[in-house]
Amino acid sequence: MQIPPPLDPVEAVKRAMPDALLDAKQFRDETTLIIQASQIVKAAQYLRDTPGLVYNFLSDISAVDYYPEYNRPERFGVSYHLYSMLYNRRLRLKVFVPEEEPEVATMTTVWPGANWLEREIFDMMGIHFQGHPDMRRLLMPEDWDGHPHRRDYPLGYEQVQFSFNVEEILKHKPLAEE
Amino acid sequence: MAVVQSPDSYIQEGKWEGNIEQLKGLVSERAFTGETMLLNMGPHHPSTHGVLRLLLELDGERIVNAMPDVGYLHTGIEKNIEAKTYEKGVTLTDRMDYLSPLSNNMAFCMAVEKLVDLDVPERARLIRVVVLELQRIASHMVWLGTHAIDMGAMSVMLYAFREREKILEMLEMLGGQRMMGSYIRPGGVWRDITPDFKPALRVFLDTFPRVIDDFEALLRNNPIWIDRTQGIGVLDPEVALAWGVTGPSLRGSGVNWDIRKAMPYSGYETFEFNVPLGEHGDVYDRFLCRVLELRECVKILEQGYQRLTDKGPFRSDDRKYVPPPRSELGRSMEAVIHHFKLWTEGFSAPDEEVYVAIESPRGEIGCYLHGTGGTKPRRVHFKTPSLIHISALPVMSQGHFIADLVAIIGSVDVVLGDSDR
Secondary structure, eight states, X not given: OOOOOOOOHHHHHHHHOTTTEEEEEEETTEEEEEEOGGGHHHHXXXXXXXXXXXXXXXXXXXXXXXXXXXXXXXXXXXXXXXXXXXXXXXXXXEEEEOSSSOEEEOSTTTOTTHHXXXXXXXXXXXXXXXXXXXXXXXXXXXXXXXXXXXXXXXXXXXXXXOTTTHHHHHXXXXXXXX | OOOOOOHHHHHHTTTTHHHHHHTBTTBOTHHHHTSSEEEEEOSSOGGGSSSOEEEEEEETTEEEEEEEEOOTTOOOHHHHXXXXXXXXXXXXXXXXXXXXXXXXXXXXXXXXXXXXXXXXOHHHHHHHHHHHHHHHHHHHHHHHHHHHHHTTOHHHHHHHHHHHHHHHHHXXXXXXXXXXXXXXXXXXXXXXXXXXXXXHHHHHHXXXXXXXXXXXXXXXXXXXXXXXXXXXXXXXXXXXXXXXXXXXXHHXXXXXXXXXXHSOOTTGGGSOOOOOOOSSOSHHHHHHHHHHHHHHHHXXXXXXXXXXXXXXXXBOXXXXXXXXXXXXXXXXXHHHHHHHHHHHTOOOOOSOEEEEEEEOSSSEEEEEEEOOSSSSOSEEEEEOHHHHXXXXXXXXXXXXXXXXXXXXXXXXXXXXXXXXX
């Protein structure tokens, strides 16, 4: 079987979807493509299915919160780490998500394995994934207040429950009262 | 305070209805008519390998759908690392995958080293490979023992844990602790190998291949074992890739992808070893892949033993990132300053992001690290193989018996500390 020669992902995306690619970055031999949030699924599909790119494996999805200094366009960033088994190289897609409306389209239509990774980000960062089949919390209890991995969420501890403060604690845990 | 009520009164008052509504879309329509049964398995079930809860939808004894529920072991490790300097974060990574703490150390340290562009000396990388392979054997021993005991083969567990004990003793010689040694640090390893390490490794390498023979004799051609494992939990290569399954679980389906071969780190490219592959992607092939991997570990360790010299650098001498040796503190003012700076403030890393993946005993552990420009990370995220493998459990278990589900959970080797972090 003839394997087509590898294409440069930056050039390929720039040619195929010029309005989707906002920026491309190199840091320590890692390529990052900054993609417009509305086009991310299309871009991933293109990178997966085009001969010469074939980024067929989704390694990881992580989210990062740039609070408080905001030296990026928006508050949240979501990074998709793709890997091409054929050409043995990695690529990072990055989208920026605004604070007011933290929403991105789901990647589960491209890779079903994105399911729990996106649930974890929803749980920890409060970023919604539109079209996700099962958008529930993954790690934290269902009735938890807030999203712990946001930078403005304090690194706290579980309050010890005594008889004098039990009502105050249960106020934040509607399901525990049952 | 909640009043204790009998289950009957709950049903009469209709209190369960709210919960059933929440399950819409997760269970099939047959569950609402009562044709299939919902059964809770775990979180404290002996064969779910930790606190994994599974909500099963059953048609008789066959699984229609399994809904895993994780998070019982969530300890906020990633959040805690954000509040610590890079050097101090290493100790927390030990606690994620508690059966192979050194792999977690390695992923985190490699990410830190990549972020600050820190070189590791040749001999330190060799020591890292040796301890990582020891850790791989130790982790596979726990997997083999518990996997076999789940299926009723008691004696394997006792042999496996005996061997693991020998490895933990060797790790104690190096890191001072049996399990959570934090032996791998940014820039190298914590301290040099001790004089009794190499003789102990020699004895282990001489005896262990015969123990693998024993394991194979006990299980590989055992007709009961074959009956229980062949054709169970089949994972096609395309499905495995789509779900992001990695490690021996992926190789059991015949996909030749091992990060040690594909993107070698820490000098794995200089070692000769093979990557065992399965064919059918069932529980038996995943089992066989791991058992054959043990022999490859011994091969790597044998080469590591030959190359490991008694003296040499064991961590980088870049004083801005790695603390000076104790002996220098008494006579060098600069060393004292470096030491003080590293232990109070820590070192700074740029406001950039890196992603590093290594091959842990379970699969790809990825570490996504984002610096702030200061001494603490902005975000650390671990992509852990167990989380992905648990999310793929429903695909593997549909249509099988509950007893086979136990075999499937064992075959993908999940550790709940790894998935929940």
